[in-house]
Amino acid sequence: xxxxxxxxxxxxxxxxxxxxxxxxxxxxxxxxxxxxxxxxxxxxxxxxxxxxxxxxxxxxxxxxxxxxxxxxxxxxxxxxxxxxxxxxxxxxxxxxxxxxxxxxxxxxxxxxxxxxxxxxxxxxxxxxxxxxxxxxxxxxxxxxxxxxxxxxxxxxxxxxxxxxxxxxxxxxxxxxxxxxxxxxxxxxxxxxxxxxxxxxxxxxxxxxxxxxxxxxxxxxxxxxxxxxxxxxxxxxxxxxxxxxxxxxxxxxxxxxxxxxxxxxxxxxxxxxxxxxxxxxxxxxxxxxxxxxxxxxxxxxxxxxxx
Numbered sequence: 001x002x003x004x005x006x007x008x009x010x011x012x013x014x015x016x017x018x019x020x021x022x023x024x025x026x027x028x029x030x031x032x033x034x035x036x037x038x039x040x041x042x043x044x045x046x047x048x049x050x051x052x053x054x055x056x057x058x059x060x061x062x063x064x065x066x067x068x069x070x071x072x073x074x075x076x077x078x079x080x081x082x083x084x085x086x087x088x089x090x091x092x093x094x095x096x097x098x099x100x101x102x103x104x105x106x107x108x109x110x111x112x113x114x115x116x117x118x119x120x121x122x123x124x125x126x127x128x129x130x131x132x133x134x135x136x137x138x139x140x141x142x143x144x145x146x147x148x149x150x151x152x153x154x155x156x157x158x159x160x161x162x163x164x165x166x167x168x169x170x171x172x173x174x175x176x177x178x179x180x181x182x183x184x185x186x187x188x189x190x191x192x193x194x195x196x197x198x199x200x201x202x203x204x205x206x207x208x209x210x211x212x213x214x215x216x217x218x219x220x221x222x223x224x225x226x227x228x229x230x231x232x233x234x235x236x237x238x239x240x241x242x243x244x245x246x247x248x249x250x251x252x253x254x255x256x257x258x259x260x261x262x263x264x265x266x267x268x269x270x271x272x273x274x275x276x277x278x279x280x281x282x283x284x285x286x287x288x289x290x291x292x293x294x295x296x297x298x299x300x301x302x303x304x305x306x
Contacts, residue, residue, distance in 0.1 A: 007163075007164050008162075008164045008165065008166045008167075008170070008172055008210060008211075009170070010165070010166050010167040010170055010208065010210040010211060011210060011211035011212070012208075012210060012211050012212070012213040012217075015167035015169065015170065015205055015208060015210060015211075016167060016205045016206070016208050016210065016213065016221075017204065017205050017206060022224055022225070022226060023069065023223075023224060023225065023226045025224075027069075028069075028220070028223045028224045031067060031068055031069045031223035032219065032220065032223045034067035034068075035064060035067045035068050035219070035223070038060065038063055038064050038067055039064070042060065054081065054104070054105045057101060057105035058101065058102050058103075058104075058105060061098040061099070061101035061102040061105075062098070062102045064098045065095060065098050065099060065102065065230065068095070068219075068222050068223050069222070069223055069225065069226075069228065070095065070207070070222065070228045070229070070230050071227075071228070071229045071230070072099065072102070072229075072230050072231075072232065073229060073230070073231045073232070074102075074103065074232045074233075074234070075231070075232070075233050075234070076232075076233045076234030076235055077234050077235070077236055077237070078234070079103055079104040079190055079234055080188070080190075080237075081104065082154065083154055083187075083188075084150070084151035084152060084153065084154050084155060084156070084185055084187040084188075085104070085106070085151070085156040085157075085187060085188055085189075085190050085237075086147075086151060086156075086157055086159065086178070086179070086181065086182040086187055086188070086189045086190065087100055087103070087104065087106050087156055087157065087158040087159070087190050087192060088158075088159055088160075088161050088174070088178075088189060088190070088191055088192065088253050088257065089158070089160060089191070089192040089193065089194055089257065090160070090162060090166070090171060090193060090194055090257050090258060091160035091162050091164065091165045091166065091172075091194075092165055092166060092167065092168040092194060092196060092207060092208050092209070093165065093196070093207040093208055093209045093218070093222075094209050094215065094218065094219075095196075095207050095222065095230060096160070096194050097158075099194060099230055099232050100158045100192060100194075100232075101158075102232075103192065103232060103234060104156050104190075105156065106155070106156035106157055106158040107129065107130055107150055107155055107156070107157050107158070108129045108130065108157075108158050108159075109129075109130045109131075109132055109143075109147065109157060109158065109159040109160075109178065110129050110130070110131055110132070111131070111132060130143070130146055130147060130150070130157065140177055144177060144178065144180050144181045144184070145181075145184075147159075147178060147181035147185075148180075148181040148182075148184040148185040149185075151181060151182065151185035151187040152185045152187075157181070159178045161174035161175050161176075161178055161179075161250065161253070161254070162174065162175070163175050165208065165209050165210050166208075166210065167205045167208040167210050168195065168196055168203060168204070168205050168207075168208055169203060169205060171258050173254060173258075174250045174251075174253060174254040174257075174258070175250070176246045176247055176249075176250040177246070179246040179249040179250045179253070180246045182240070182249065183245070183246060183249065186240040186241065187240060188237045188238060188239055188240055189237065189238040189249060189253055190234070190235075190237045190238075191235040191236075191237075191238070191253045191256040191257045192232060192233065192234055192235065192257070193231075193232075193233040193235060193256075193257050194230065194231070194232055194233075195230070195231040195233075196208075196228065196229065196230055196231070197228075197229045197231060198225075198227060198228065198229075199226065199227025199228075199229075200227075204228065206221055206222065206225050206228055207221075207222055207225075207228065207230070235256045235257065236256070238252055238253060238256075
């Protein structure tokens with residue numbers, strides 16, 4: 001494994017709470033069946049998905065979340081349409097993907113391993129997902145160039161700069177490389193904050209998909225939960241030219257998504273619930289600075305990192 005590969009210390013056993021308030025099993029089965037049907041419909045229609053208007057994609061995405069029994073609350077600013085836009089969000093669950101698509105349909109940046117997932121891998125590959133090979137640092141500039149081209153073409157691209165899922169009570173830091181694409185394309189960056197709460201309004205890790213948690217187990221945990229709420233907060237956008245380099249741009253986006261009162265609440269909750277704390281000035285598990293992946297500069301996205 002690469003020493004710079006993004007990873008989180010969160011594990012299902014240590015971080016993911018058991019579902020306290022369960023819905024009836026028949027209802028959970030119906031929810032699961034509804035999600036599967038919606039995904040299979042998308043797989044069948046994926047080859048012509050580019051012809052569907054954005055409102056259809058948004059409706060399908062919201063339908064997937066509702067079918068899983070999750071209520072959604074969207075707050076904040078309006079996301080601009082018809083322009084290149086880099087959507088950046090914290091990453092907790094597989095649910096984050098349809099939640100972001102419900103805000104604005106976008107090409108997702110995903111790890112290459114997802115190509116091998118049954119059904120879902122086919123769906124995302126046909127749906128125009130941009131894949132990043134996290135094991136090959138030298139391939140990173142080419143990935144940045146592809147993202148920048150999509151932004152210049154007026155497309156929205158959605159990324160999770162933490163590089164891995166976190167439980168929601170602990171959180172990572174934003175990797176800087178993808179922000180170079182927004183700089184190169186002179187595209188705005190739209191920060192989005194995602195939270196999950198239980199029926200009592202407390203932060204919940206039920207939706208978290210971390211560590212070696214099987215996808216089916218995570219899916220069943222979600223459809224079995226009662227009163228799970230996903231909160232999507234669209235934060236003020238960062239305008240093109242407002243920050244001089246990717247370091248400053250990533251820091252500004254992270255401050256909006258991970259910082260502030262919610263960030264302090266997450267840190268406090270992680271201690272109460274035994275979750276691992278988020279990283280400090282970040283040294284990864286191999287003992288090297290986690291910023292290794294970002295070191296060096298390139299004047300053109302195709303230039304190799306050094």
